């Protein structure tokens with residue numbers, strides 16, 4: 001089956017060889033999707049025939065968002081904690097155990113339904129590739145089932161047994177790390193592509209984090225790291241040391257951290273929804289971009305520190321609060337996310353890539369930042385099929 005998307009006012013391909021600027025923009029364009037892939041892009045006037053037509057009447061079309069960082073397997077919410085924080089109680093990451101308790105007592109059907117609801121919510125806002133972490137189970141059985149359920153929604157699943165030390169292991173971090181790197185990893189690995197660790201004061205120190213990531217590597221998983229979110233620390237350096245695909249948060253970076261990222265294949269994934277929802281200072285995206293670091297934007301969707309699945313909202317924050325240009329923010333939310341997941345088949349609309357795209361209720365992608373909070377995602381195609 002083939003679909004011709006025609007009368008595209010502005011088509012963002014993310015391939016500078018196909019169009020103007022770093023976003024490879026074509027105007028008055030068309031796109032043909034065939035068997036789930038992009039088969040052709042070019043001027044509307046030269047578009048080939050297809051089985052079905054979709055006339056978008058001058059709207060902008062962008063690659064679907066690649067949200068490379070979410071925590072969507074959980075039960076319950078933490079709206080009370082959010083309200084307290086907005087009254088001035090500082091965020092420490094300690095509320096994670098509240099969600100762990102709710103998740104452990106929930107049955108599979110409850111977790112699956114909540115996960116499905118949130119994945120649909122994300123897709124309606126243009127997300128076509130999503131990474132999902134475990135990390136609210138923190139027992140062998142609960143981490144295994146979190147990843148098994150996440151795998152039903154996406155191939156991009158991440159084992160985050162080292163999210164926090166659960167209360168029953170309080171004061172026994174070494175024993176917990178042995179559990180994470182032993183039986184828990186063995187149960188999780190068949191359902192996971194990635195291994196992640198929260199390397200932060202109050203969570204896991206650099207030695208424990210390194211132990212977890214190296215064990216994950218040995219089990220065939222590729223590292224990603226929650227790094228330098230709440231304060232300066234060794235997380236980013238560790239991410240680069242172990243060849244992590246991504247260092248996530250990157251809010252408190254030294255010059256050395258930035259140089260290390262710039263000289264590596266590790267993507268800096270910025271999560272402005274977390275700074276927004278915890279009323280914290282934003283990462284310095286300009287400094288990273290100017291140093292030549294590959295930057296991704298992701299939602300960090302989770303019930304504690306960033307309960308949003310909206311990539312358009314993250315783009316608006318990145319532009320308004322982090323001084324990214326609208327073009328840099330869109331690239332980071334699409335091609336940047338793909339780089340953070342080491343994927344070259346998503347995050348771009350080039351022949352051979354997956355036909356994952358969003359049609360906007362706007363003439364230009366720049367409206368995503370210009371019109372914050374407005375539902376601008378009109379139509380989403382995943383593998384060439386309408387949502």
Ligand SMILES: [Zn+2]
Pocket residue numbers: 069071226300
């Ligand atoms: Zn996170």
